[in-house]
Amino acid sequence: MDPKFSVDCKEGMAKVELCGRLDATNAPLLQEELKKLIGQKIAHLVFLAKDLEYISSAGLRVMIFAKQKIGVDAHAYLIGAQDAVLSVIKMSGLDNFLTIQDTYNEQ
């Protein structure tokens, strides 16, 4: 199986690399990976999205899930998202938990 994401956690910063599509077919898998981060001390949750072409309702919900479970205090970022993905996130209004940036700048 070729996972369309990778999760890397170091020194309180969790980096999730997204690419291709994130929808109901692979979102549960990502959710399982992210569950492993629960309980660890994470201050910054960074979604790297430059290669993400499409995100669906289910995909967005995994990101929300990650933010809610991994830490209310953690800061969540969406880095380098393509226009198509950004507009979906903004139009649906599900972006209020994310800091949206082109390149990562610690907040």
Place this chain on the structure above:
Amino acid sequence: MLRIDLHPTHTSKDGKYRLRVGKPLPFGATIVPGGVNFSVYSRAATSCELVLFNKHEDKPCCSIAFPDEFRIGNVFTMVVFDLDYENIEYGFYMDGPFEPREGHRFDHTKILMDPYAKVIGGRDLWGKTPDWSDIYQHRARICFDDFDWESDHPLETPVEDLIIYEAHVRGFTKHPSSGVKHPGTFAAIREKIPYLKELGVNCIELMPIHEFDEFENSRTSPVTGKLLMNYWGYSNVGFFAPKGGFAATGKFGMQVDEVKTLVKELHKNGIEVILDVVFNHTAEGNERGPYISYRGIDNKTYYILTPDGYYFNFSGCGNTLNCNNPIVRNMILDCLRYWAADYHVDGFRFDLASILGRDQNGAPMHSPPLLESLAFDPILGKCKLIAEAWDAGGLYQVGSFPAWGRWVEWNGKYRDDLRKFLKGEPGMVGAMAQRLQGSPDLYQWEGRGACASVNFITAHDGFTLKDMVSYNEKHNEANGEGNGDGSNDNYSWNCGWEGDTQDPQVNRLRMKQMKNAVAMLLVSQGTPMILAGDEMANTQWGNNNAYCQDNEISWIDWSLLNKNRELFEFFKKIIAFRMAHPVLRSRTHFLNRDYVGSGYADITWHGARAWNADWSLNSRLLAFMLCGKHAKCGKVVDNSVYVAMNMHWDMHGFELPRLPKNLFWHVVANTDAASPQDIWPVGREIKLENQFEFLVGPRSVVILLAK
């Protein structure tokens, strides 16, 4: 502990899907661990199949018959495991008798939409020509119920403290002048929240946002050549689903989230959301109409039928929903509860509500079970319930709508009486006295209070405010019905010229008349409703029934905001004035006496002479004074307010009622004065030099405050 009843027990005939018997409630499609629970009611169907499509595909990918053992009573229910629920569309084949005289019209070749569908595909992009050969036009989809509301909840603003703003989702921002990123959508309304806050409205009433078919009855206008559509949306395809074509994310199927985000944002800014709901008919028309859902699922349950099996037409639209049938009644309750609980909606306005009081044979009922259920429903307990208290079949129930102390009504009499008074018709002062007080003649007998009256001068039906002062006659030729459609009882007056004119005198009078109208509306007891765009003098060029015009006729022209800034400022300030003075916002009717010992009765009537109104036939003058110490039944102390209305064509002096020694009359508004002296911001009212008399100009309204 793993539950064994969530495991599959059957397999579909083609071996593709694992199944088990489902739970009959809730109806519709519900995501359960591992799969989706489907449940649909039909009393007369003999068999049912679940049909599945991959999104947007022409043909179904499979069809799963409900085994006999998956039927509980009149409900077919099944859990299907391993579904890619984001990417499928589902429907039902239902078989049963085709005996129209008995009320049955089953057709097993038609794919039927789930009446409880929470998301519906097929019209994802407004106005995109459908594939008419598609065998399943309006497709049910499965939605995510979850949404992070954080701490949001319905605002529960008392109804008498609302300023309702009626708007059409698309028309509100579709015009290029609106300057929003996604014109004509829910997302765009969010961009206009700062505007709504500046105006000062605290409640937005959205015309139907449920899924409807804009192509229903579409035709080309013989006059303009434009495509006429079902633009207003008073026609239901699905009661539980928001319209995809109104969503910027419609093409992604994310309209549910987009609407919820809109409600959350509006609430954050103190604005309530009321939805216009249409339970009087569906988009299936009469026996010649299409099979979308209800007709093929259980015709006899869903529709009021004649003894011969034809469709009663109390809605004027081909069929009538059988609202007092217990199944339909429950569906309506489920639907409203869903919008209240899942979308945090603050209230509902019921289109042609009198239909909800008809029994299964069409006869009006004294105590309709549906209306009673709604009035006492626990989940809807704090929701506003607003009735358009008439229907198209002859029932007119303004003042007599079965209310149980909960329902409020669109007061059509307010609209008519205020318009007649405004244009200077004789014999109106008596009626105006009733309307200004919250219409006790209509609502006091059942103890319903002033708050039972939703006062309005304009609504989507009829002229805009600008057109009401610019046209004597309707001009609906563009609708292609020979100007025969739309109301003829407009009680409008064009101020001397029909339509657009450069004449400055006519235009000045029109501006004044609009200010007069909104001033009187905002100082009346009851809940005021204004039509979106009236504050910038939006026009439909005399079309008073623009239900089919998806173009500049009905789209609000935001460039008028700068042109008519004077009017916007007047609206804004008069709204702020109302909100600053609780004496204008009583819940109950006045007692017409002094019960707090202030020396003034709660309301008193005046004319050219104080304490003496002229109630005669030819009088066009009326004034009233509200005693501030009686505000909110004497529980709150407010300033006293005096309003003089001169609808005569000559100037008249109004003798002012005397105030106690330490108080003086200040002018709040005088529509005869040129802007910006026409109205003063709260707290900056101007003390009158002459405390004994005010010269009110012709066709003018003056509002004074005692300080």
